[in-house]
Amino acid sequence: MSPLMRRVLHPLVLLTFFALSAFHTWPLVSQLNGYVMGGREDVYMNMWHLWWMRQALWVQPQNPFFAPFLHWPLGAELYWHTLAPAKTLWGVVLLPFMSVETAYNVVLFGSFVLTGYTSWLLFRYLLERAGHGPWLAAAAALAGACVFNFSRYHLTHATAHLNLSALEGLPLYLLCFFRWLDEGKRKWLVGLALCAVYVLLCDYYYLVYIALFSLLWVVAERWKRGPLLSVDTWRDPLVRRAAVAGITAGLACVPPLVPLLLHAFPAPLQIHHGDSDYFTDLYAFFIPDTRSAWMTELPAKAREFSLNVMRMKMSTNAEETGTFLGWVTPLLAVFALWRGVPEGRRWLGLGLGFAVLSMGTVLNIGLEDRVSPVVLLIVTFLVVALVPAWRERVWRRDVLLLLGLAVYLALSEPLTAFNVPLKVQIPMPYVVFKHVVPLFSRGGMPVRFILLTVLSLSVLVAFAAAHAGAWASRRDARLGVAVALAVALIPNVEYRGLEMVVPSIPRLPPVFDEIRDAPMPAAVLTDNVQGQWEQMFHGKPVSYARVSRLPVRESAMVNSRLIRAAEGMRNAFGTVTPEEREEMRRYLKEHHFKWYVTHYFHPVRHQFITDELGGEMVHQDGYVTVYRFP
Template sequence: MQKKSDAVTLKSKKFINCLSSCDSISAWIPNILVFIAYIFLTIVFTYPVFFSKMVPGEADVHFYLWDLWWFKKSFMDLSSPYFTPYLFYPNGVNLAFSAITPFNGILSVPLQFIFGLTRTYTILWLLSFIISGYGTFLLVRYLSKNSKAAFVSGLIFMFSPYHFAHSLGHLNLLSIEWIPFYVLFFFKTIKEDNFKNSIYAAFFLLLVFLSEYTYAVYLCIFTAFFLLYYIFEDRNYIVNKNVIIKLFLMALSFSILVLPFAYPLLKELLLSKSSYMYSAGFVTYSADLLAFFVPSKFHPIFGQFVLPIYQNFTGNVAEFTVFAGYTVLILSMIAILRIRTKEVKFWALSTLVFFIFALGPLLHVNGLFTGTIENINFAVPLPYAIIMKIPIISIARVPSRWDAIVMLNLSVLAGYGLSYLYNRLEKRSFWDISASNYLMIVFAALILFEFLAVPYPVANMEIPEFYNSLSEDPEDYAIFEVPNIGYLAFPEYMYYQTLHEKKILTGYTHIPESSMKFVINTPYINLFFTSGDYDKYLNVSRDIFNQNITEVGPSILNYYNIKYIILHENLMSKEELSFIQKLLDNSLSTDPTYYKNDSMIVYEIMPSEETSFFIPGDGWYGLEYFNGVPSRWMSSNATLIIFSEKNYSSVLRFDAMSFNCSRTLNIAVDSSGVSGIKVPSRLITAEIPLELHKGENFVQFKVIGASERPCDIPWLNSADDRELSIAIQNITITNKTFRE
């Protein structure tokens, strides 16, 4: 009898476990249905993205396609994704602060093998909508305990005009999907005893950091504001041993997780000579007060009516689109006015704080941020005028991007407001359907209509045929794409590189000074970044050297292994095209190839007879003119690169002048054979013997005697704070004698 009883007990336990398992599965069914609903709505309300072979967005999308390609390539080559030799050749460029998005890059690697580059981008783009909606749903359901309200809140965050605006081409900024997950598990860390929530919060903050590090900064400030609020509102809620331990665990976990990814940024920030602190753009890219209440210009109905208003705003469409939605604002006000709890009060204050941050350092109203009263100009300063000076905020630069946090706050408040209305109608029904269901449908429809952005812009990613032939060439060389935007490439050039995989001389990234030096200082190359008076700019490109720039041009191109110069006619003015073609026709012996369908002119650089030439190395200040003669100052040390086609015994001749007092200038070639000359504070001509070997020769100039700043000399009355010692001009090689 005992054995039979034990058997019955065992079967009962199995049955109970089975029921528990079924309950666990059934508990997930609403979540699965919500996720499927968000997938469906994303497909519909981003039409035609899902169905198109083209890529959603425009402009910067080319950079982010390159970014995904580069992560895959660096992964395959086992190299760091934070530095690439493929841009700003031959120096390469550090990508730590170039808006790369490591989360998307890492996730894209396996996807690219399956779907290819452009389709992978579209998948990541669509996922940002689906996951951000689902994360907001989980957050608001946890806070409000109302699934219907949470579902509508998810729609607000995922389809916010801010999200649609940055989806035009900012893969990093459209990746808002992990923000609500961090906030959810941060709140769970505070409220619940489970220490796992601290780890989860740290993990999702890491995903935010890897998607867009400025969002992680925003969330750290959000976290600090939450803690500060509750220290004043309910001190015991925060200041207790259990919460402090969990917060410490969260901070420690995040620090450990983020360190390998933050290290390249910290290293570049602390050790690089380049400054990543922006001194401009804060005012231009501030959100306009009116923009929060003007429907998006992407709206298929309202867009045409609000376009004249948007034309008044400063910045660009991606940055000045911050429409909050009338329905969202009404629901948020219901929550603030009708639910008098410290939780809702926190979300209201948080919305206000980050809204003020988004407005930037000066208040903009309809594009105006200055005014006049009785002939006196004035502006309305805001707290961001102080906050923007914090280094990490300075790197972020664009105040309007705080709207990502504003929209999350409004999503939560709207959820509270809807929950309040649902509770009021809980016992009412029509045709046996709860009134709350009708209310959910009505508010969801209103929000979707206000945020409507269909058809969403898509871009054709076809690559000109010429680059296919480059991709088939296994030879390693660089190509020079012309024109450029200052020293920045058009982003299309980077996208073309994903096919041809040849190095290019520029790039569409944040440019450290070390990466710009080549195109700024290299004779002949720097001519392609100017246009106008041909003879005048030949003199500029000559720099401080006596050399015929059109004669040495081919040698410089061959020396740096630049095989093709590609002119994009459709991106050039007639004057610019004429200038560049005249330069190339006078220096190259080959005729160009015309690709009329792609508006391209291609010059192939053929091997030519080598000619000696000069290139400035490190340590020189910018080019200036003494009585019309190109000259450069140095501080203490500078280098000169001389390429010689043969071994020569020669004489190096140049003009020199010391600043304010006499100094000694020591000169060595490849660190040997030091010669010293006394340089007074007037212009002299110096000559020193020079033994050149075939190929590259490094001439080192070293000044004996301290440099001085013009601003420190009272009688000069100068604001120039450069450390100056000796200026050089008219460098030439004479008396060349061939030697074996």
Template sequence: MSPLARRALHPLVLGVFVLLSAFHTWPLVSHLKGYVLGGREDVYMNMWHLGWMRQAVWLQPQNPFFAPLLHWPLGAELYWHTLSPAKTLWGVVLLPWMPVETAYNVVMFGSFVLTGYTSWLLLRYLLERAGHGPWLAAAAALAGACVFDFSRYHLLHATAHLNLSALEGLPLYLYCFFRWLDEGRRRWLAGLAACALYVLLCDYYYLVYIALFSLLWVVAERWKRGPLVSLDTWKDPLVRRAAAAGLAAGLACVPPIVPLLLHAFPAPLQIHHGDSDYFADLYAFFIPDTQSAWMVSLPAKVREFSLDIVRTKMSTNAEETGTFLGWVTPLLAAFALWRGVPDGRRWLGLGLGFAVLSMGTVLNIGMEDRLSPVVLLLGITLGVALVPAWRERVWRRDVLLLLAIAVYLSWAEPLTAFGQPLKVQIPLPYVVFKHVVPLFSRGGMPVRFVLLTMLSLAVLVAFAAAHAGAWASRWDARLGVAVALAVAVVPNVEYRGLLMSMPPVPQLPPVFEEIRDAPMPVAVLTDNVQGQWEQLFHGKPVSYARLSRLPVRESALVDSRLIRAAEGMRSAFTPVPPEEREEMRRFLKEHHFKWYVTHLFHPVRHRFIEEELGGELVHRDGYVTVYRFH
């Protein structure tokens, strides 16, 4: 392939991913203005982030990690929060030219295009390094990139989480990481450091992901060469380059990490989720989620299973159910392993290992976490069968036969205790992992480790496409490229979803112009994240802040009766003593709260605002109810 043709591939691949991204996120590109992808509460929060970053970085330069206009009068700390500066900084560039919802839609769409392109870069390099020709490698890499880019994980999180949808930095980091290990050129060291910083500024946990992945890769490579603990370990060029990579990435990430550490104690409150709320069910790897296009044609029991995950385990967070690996896609990975993949067992081990971590603290099968011990016995049997084969040693056939008989007998005659079928919880590695790896005991989400499983799956599918193309190339090289491209159809079909939800952005009534034009000092009491989003339009401080983790210093304000009543919490509407009533009214006056904006009218709250706080109803429609304080 000529240098000119290699350069021409890059815009071509970008164009392909523009089209594929439009297909998978449809009707996003036709509803850029006046509508917003997903429409969940996190989406309104992220739109506010775009406007805030423009104000803090460009219009009125200040610390972007402290927002004085939220949680008024305290202000809101945004350190341990999903601010995602690498994405929300686009507000500085985009908002002068387009509405905030359009800017958000463009940034989200761009994440799909960039993730596809960076995944393609990584996979093409791995294929060419393995000896595949440039044209075949470019085509086969496209198939693997579609697995990672359009995974159910990515498509579902795109409906709510800007930070978790920013996947483009992970494959780009690994691209630089592998090239640094292979070539030792300084530009790749600088590249991996810059990518690590970018990943950190997208999502804090993704930095831990790539650090963990890099460590495991280097340990496995060193183990293949010799003992991990020996005098020769430090002399190994691989170990030295890995150490340099860790040092460079660590130094690049120091500026944003230092403020995090300074605000880590006392530990922020986990107000939205704990450390192990959401997990992957074993069945859910092979049963589509509720937003998959396959759900409309699957049996009723399969649809009910996915609905039960959302209803009983994931609450309203349907995006956490994006663990579907596909049916044919895993078979392509198995085909690649059969034909041969450089470091194939390592990619398989990493993929399976992260899948196990994604299953949380205990094993769940079919939404049940109390299982027959025969499941554990079966797992031990498989371990005894597979581990010797993995390490290329002789199977212990006598032990394996004994275990197989025990499994059969246990299956044929259910195990009981005190006359009842015995059910146990089977602990998984994550129960230890979250206490060993920093940060995961403060809100880690095990189910999201499936992202790294998808990355390993993407590598194996890329090699499957390359092997299929190499077979066809025996007749014609162009046919081989076509076959490799045809493999890309599989993940695009298996992972496609229903039409993306694109609810319209609310039209604000004229009362917001009155709030906007009111002379300062004026503040707005409000009840949810839409009130935070409205702050972009009226520009006045608001009482609400949607925070991933709540700093302890802000908890007293959030727990006060006034704020709890504003946010509609039932515990706030008990009888109010006269002295407390006067205290709440004095607080409103001292901090210039002139308006209360609520997005849910309720008679109890209405009486509380009028009788206890002295509010006057000035506007009410299907979207919002507004009161004025005198």
């Protein structure tokens, strides 16, 4: 490939992923201004992040990880929070030229374009390293990049989670990691460290993901060469390079990690989800989620399963259901393994291992966490049948026959105990993993490990496209490239979703002009994250803060009766004693709360605000109700 063609190739790939990203996120690119992707509460929080980063770093320079005008008068700590500085720093650059919702849409859309490009760089390198020609590698890498970039995981999280949508750093880190191990050049070590910092500044857990992946990769590579626990291990050049990579990346990540560690004790409270709330059902790997375009064409039972996953297992968090791996796409991975992939067993093992971790603490099959023990027999049968090291064992055939007979008998007649079918909970590796790996016992989300399964799947699909293209290249090299590009259509069809929800931004009524123009000191009591978002327009302190983890120092204020009532907690509206009434009114006056803004009108809450707090309703419409305090 000539230098000129190489220069043209990269802009062409970027343009391709721009077009594909526009297709998968439609109608986002046609509604950048006045509308916002997703419209969930996290989206309002993320828009506030963009605005806050500009305020903290440019308008009024201060610590961006402490917001004095949230959780007023205490202030809100944003250390253990999904602030995603690598993405929200763009607010400093973009907000002078566009509205905050446009800036958010641009940053989110840019993550898709960049993720496609960086994953393409990784897969092209792996293919060229395996001996495929430059043009075929470039075309086949596109297929793998489409799997990773347009996976259901990425598309569903894009509706709410800016931090989790920022995937571009992961493949770029792995590119530098592999090239450092292969070549030992200093530039790849520097790139690896910078990518680790970037990943950390997108999402804390993604740093744990790449660290875990790197460790497992090096351990597997060392096992190929000899025992892990031996003197030769530390003499192995690969192990030495991996150790240097780990130390360098760790040192690079020290500055952003130190504030996290300093604010880790006492442990922040997990107010939104615990350590194992969301997990993957076995069926959910192969049944599309409710936002998939295939949802309307599924059989009734499959549609019902998908709907029940969201209702029963994920509550209202539809973005956590994006675990669909496809139907043809996994078959492409099987084809690649059959044709041969360098370290193919390792990619397969990592993909399956992380899929198992994504299933949480106990096995779920068809939304049932109590299953027949025959599942254990089937798993044992598959392990004995598929583990390569056991293929030459003399006992293998006899054991397989015995296990096969046991499985047949267990399936033909249910296993029973006390004359009823026996159902048991089967513990999964994550139940131990979360207590061994740091941080996961403080709010880890097992379902999100599916991302690393998708990464392994995308590598195998890239090799499947390369093998298909190599076969076609026997007739014509151009035909081989065309076949490899055609393979890329498969994940784009399988992972396509319904049109993205892009609701309009609320139009604020004139009463917000009054709040904005009021002289300080003045503050706003409010009930949810939209009240936090409105701070961008009126600039006054607010009582609310949408934080991922609640610092202990803020919990007393959040749990006070006044704040619970403002946020609509039902247990706050009982009988109020004269002493409590006086205390709440004094609190409002001392901290200059002049207004109460609620986005959900209810007669009980209205009576509490007017009778107990002395508020006077000054505005009400379909979006907001506003009270003024004396």
